[in-house]
Amino acid sequence: MKSAFLMLLALALLGASLFFFYRSSGLLMSNDYLAGLLHLFVGFATIRGGVDLCRFAVVLHLRSR
């Protein structure tokens, strides 16, 4: 149950990072390079958090078996 909840949170963060990447590409297309780069970094941080939550969920799942 706990691992499923964590996996859900991880998916939400992965989805959020995709949104940041989308915004970043829009900003890069409108020649706003600094803002695009900053959005890219936020996307990286969010996806890193999502991957970490995935790891937590997997470890919880493995330990519960």
Next chain:
Amino acid sequence: MHHALLLGVGLTLTSLLLFIPALYMRALTGLELSMDMVTLMSLPILVLLIGTITKRAWLLLWLFPCSHLLALAVIPELSSHRLYQGVEGLGAFGVLLLVAGIYFSTALRDTEPQHHTFASSKAPEEGIRLVSMSTLTLLLSGAILTSFLLGIFLEPSNDRLSANITALAGLLTTWIVLGRFWYPYFIRPMNDLESRKTMIQEVLFVGRITRQQLTFSAIIVALTLSMLLVFNSIM
């Protein structure tokens, strides 16, 4: 059967990438193809045939996709923006990406015994896990690239330099996410027993995760998502 599938998907990919655009541009702009150009366009078919027979991973996964680049570089009309403009162009590009995804998935499965010999020596569930991990990785990389491509296609700007920079940023981002975060932190521990033990040791404290910590994580994620909503409504 599997050879036929790989050949079929590979030929469809080459047709969608080179031959159909050539026919379309010929009708649209009167593009004349010389013998050299047709030879370059046929090069991927030769590579695909050799790759299917020899089952070499580098031929199927690297040389075949890269062999299209020669024709695309020599005949710029094949990657003209007139091909992929508008909703129909976006749809055509989506189909192209879908076929490319199916090709890589098929080629990965075809070369799996050479790539991951440990899969056959372990339990069947390990092999299934390996396949599902490949699918997850494909989905993630596809989602990241799509998020960048949506920005390129939906933005009204026609600046080719910006489009190229954005496409390169998308590719770089995909490589960084897969190579730096996704593979070492998630995929490798899932498929390698030693790495998995290390991962479990690293995140051992999760076993004692309290309800308070779980609630805190949920609040952080909810805050991030609500910020996104607010941000989206402002922009």
